[in-house]
Amino acid sequence: MAVSYSAYTFVVNETFVLLINICGENRHLRQAPNRYAQLLYNPAIKEYMSNEENKNPLEKEATFSELFEFNLDRFLEELSALNDTLPIQMILLDIKHKELIKKLEKISKKTDGEAEDGKPVTKYKVPNEQIDEFSKIHKHLTRTDIAKKILPRNFIVSIVSQYDAFLGELVRTLYNINPNIIRSSKKEINIEDLFNYETIDELKQHLVDKEVDALLREEHYEQFKILEKRISFVTSKDFTLTTDLPILPYFIELTQRRNLFVHTNGMSTRQYLEFKKKYKFTSECNGDINEELEANPDYCNKAYEILFEISVKLTHVLWRKFAPKEKSEADIQLNQVIFDLLVDGQYQLAIIICDFATDVLIKFSTEQLRKFIIINKAIAFKLLVNEPECKRVIQNEDWTIGNEFKLAKLILEDNFKDAKDLMLKIGDKDELVNKKAYESWPLFKLFRKSQEFKEAYLELFKEEYSIEEVQKKSLKSGNAETETRDFEIEIEFEKEDEE
Numbered sequence: 001m002a003v004s005y006s007a008y009t010f011v012v013n014e015t016f017v018l019l020i021n022i023c024g025e026n027r028h029l030r031q032a033p034n035r036y037a038q039l040l041y042n043p044a045i046k047e048y049m050s051n052e053e054n055k056n057p058l059e060k061e062a063t064f065s066e067l068f069e070f071n072l073d074r075f076l077e078e079l080s081a082l083n084d085t086l087p088i089q090m091i092l093l094d095i096k097h098k099e100l101i102k103k104l105e106k107i108s109k110k111t112d113g114e115a116e117d118g119k120p121v122t123k124y125k126v127p128n129e130q131i132d133e134f135s136k137i138h139k140h141l142t143r144t145d146i147a148k149k150i151l152p153r154n155f156i157v158s159i160v161s162q163y164d165a166f167l168g169e170l171v172r173t174l175y176n177i178n179p180n181i182i183r184s185s186k187k188e189i190n191i192e193d194l195f196n197y198e199t200i201d202e203l204k205q206h207l208v209d210k211e212v213d214a215l216l217r218e219e220h221y222e223q224f225k226i227l228e229k230r231i232s233f234v235t236s237k238d239f240t241l242t243t244d245l246p247i248l249p250y251f252i253e254l255t256q257r258r259n260l261f262v263h264t265n266g267m268s269t270r271q272y273l274e275f276k277k278k279y280k281f282t283s284e285c286n287g288d289i290n291e292e293l294e295a296n297p298d299y300c301n302k303a304y305e306i307l308f309e310i311s312v313k314l315t316h317v318l319w320r321k322f323a324p325k326e327k328s329e330a331d332i333q334l335n336q337v338i339f340d341l342l343v344d345g346q347y348q349l350a351i352i353i354c355d356f357a358t359d360v361l362i363k364f365s366t367e368q369l370r371k372f373i374i375i376n377k378a379i380a381f382k383l384l385v386n387e388p389e390c391k392r393v394i395q396n397e398d399w400t401i402g403n404e405f406k407l408a409k410l411i412l413e414d415n416f417k418d419a420k421d422l423m424l425k426i427g428d429k430d431e432l433v434n435k436k437a438y439e440s441w442p443l444f445k446l447f448r449k450s451q452e453f454k455e456a457y458l459e460l461f462k463e464e465y466s467i468e469e470v471q472k473k474s475l476k477s478g479n480a481e482t483e484t485r486d487f488e489i490e491i492e493f494e495k496e497d498e499e
Contacts, residue, residue, distance in 0.1 A: 064322065065329035067173045072315040075166035076308065076337070079159055080344075083304040086155045090148065090297075097144045104137050152295035153261045156303055160258040163307050167223065168212045170315060174227075175208050177322045180234045182211055220255040221248075221279070231321070241317065244360070249281035250306050257283075257293055266293045305349050312337055313356055320361065328365035335369060338376045342442040347380040354380070371397065375408045379443050382412055404432045411447045420452035428460045435461055 062070070108124035115121045126134045175182050197203040215223055224241045231239040242248055256272050268291040276283065285291050295303075312334070319330045334357055341350035354377035357364075364370040374397055381390035394412055399405040403426050410419040426433050438444055438457060447453045448465065457465040 063326065063329075064173070064177055065319070065326040065333075067176070068170075068315055068319045068323070069329065069333050071166060071169045071173065072311060072333070072337075075162060075311055076340075078162045079304060079307055079311075082155060082159055082162070083301075086152065086300060089151050093144055093148050093151070097141065097148075100137055100141050100144065104134070104141075107133055107137075149294075152297075152300050153266060155300055156254070156258050156295050157261055159303060159307055160255060163311065164216055166311055167314075168216055170318065171212050171215060171227070172208055174231075174318060174322060175211065178234060179204070181230050182207060221252050239321070241314065245313070247306055247309050249279045250302070251310050252279045253281040253283055254303050254306055257295075260293055261295070267291065268293060305346075308349060309352055309356075312353055313360075316356075316361065327363075328369075331365045331369045334361075335372055335376070338373060339442075342376060342379055342383070343440075345383075347384045350380040351377055368402070371399075371402075371405055375405065375412075375443065378408075378412050379445075383442065383445060402432075403430065407433060408443055411443060416447060416450045416452040419447065420456045423453075423456040424459060438465075 104124055107130040108126045111123045111125070113121045113123055197206060215226060218226060221242075228239055228241055252275060256275050257266075260266050260268065260272060268285050268289055270289060272285070273287060273289065275281075276285065276287075283293065285293060316330060316334055320327060323330070334353070338350050338353050338357075341347070341353065354373055357373050358370070358377075364373075374393060378390050378393040381387075381393060390412055394409055399409040403422065407419060407422050407426070410416075410422060423433075428435065438448075438453075444453070454465055457463075
């Protein structure tokens with residue numbers, strides 16, 4: 001079976017060794033010491049928690065922005081953690097599978113052939129005295145194959161479950177900001193319930209929990225429609241979460257497939273087919289009931305991107321709707337999300353979020369933040385080697401204000417000579433374009449490899465640039481490609497000679 005997940009690997013004596021980064025910081029735990037960090041590194045909860053004037057800052061009531069931010073950051077970290085660990089699990093299963101095949105080959109004679117349908121077949125002739133050992137190997141091979149099928153399905157179930165938890169907290173935040181949203185549900189309260197709680201706050205919390213639980217029991221698309229209706233009622237204005245959302249059909253398919261994995265072991269149902277027709281999503285299902293749906297590597301990666309996009313868009317639309325005076329905090333957090341995507345190599349997803357910011361949200365707290373998002377979009381196209389789109393993004397903006405933008409334009413146009421001169425002119429004391437920016441901002445990813453950058457960096461900071469960049473390689477391509485042949489096992493036992 002071909003292994004097509006991404007991971008860091010190297011080989012020593014034909015043994016896979018996994019390189020796992022265990023020192024990364026969570027998004028919501030990063031600190032920002034200067035203005036550059038405020039634009040590219042989100043201060044958020046950590047800065048608030050580190051306030052020395054507060055003896056116990058955790059007891060201080062969080063702002064609305066902190067509630068939105070913490071909930072989104074936590075979900076994105078959980079989502080990314082699951083997405084990062086699935087390839088490792090699959091590679092370990094593949095290693096175990098290969099080890100079992102080696103054991104099988106030691107107790108048998110291997111020959112390659114072809115089945116009637118033209119597929120390659122590997123035959124193993126097992127002597128009678130090795131039948132017990134073969135039974136053990138065959139049992140573990142079967143379990144390994146089952147695990148390879150179940151783990152990706154469990155991944156889909158897990159990330160949708162984490163999304164549900166994220167949505168529950170998001171709705172609680174809305175209810176805290178505007179309790180009238182609960183009143184719009186028009187549900188009656190049993191008078192006996194009033195005497196089960198000692199305080200009004202306890203009763204309110206019970207009502208919120210009850211409303212959130214009821215919402216989460218609805219179909220995922222219906223959850224959006226319920227929120228739209230309640231928010232429209234409270235604000236007396238039409239409000240939508242589902243209009244101009246191209247990812248919506250894919251999101252509906254994902255949640256429906258999750259239901260199939262949980263309830264029917266992945267077999268298509270009439271409801272799945274009705275949803276497919278109604279919302280016009282595509283899948284490998286041909287339209288028959290009881291077709292088995294899978295979760296291959298491409299599907300799992302797409303599922304990750306769908307939930308990432310949905311959660312970011314949902315949070316920021318509601319954030320700006322219910323906390324309009326805190327737009328600056330929302331803009332900083334959104335730019336941080338884009339920055340993290342660039343660092344993680346998720347360039348296409350970064351472009352999607354940038355388009356959402358400039359085409360849907362449109363208004364920003366400052367022009368500088370808007371330009372940073374535009375620059376990060378151009379960076380994404382540049383690192384995707386899409387020069388025409390990168391050039392188009394740059395040409396549509398005025399970059400004459402601010403050294404950081406002048407330098408970005410030069411670098412994105414591959415004008416490294418003038419970029420070096422501007423680096424030296426900016427110096428080593430700039431609030432935005434400083435040593436930390438040169439070392440971490442993806443804008444400098446390609447420029448850092450040039451002689452011009454190394455010379456300017458040495459002159460500015462009196463040390464050679466020596467940070468080593470490690471590029472993740474997909475097992476689908478490049479030197480990290482690893483494939484094993486698909487085959488069937490046909491066992492043939494030797495017969496004892498008759499005396």
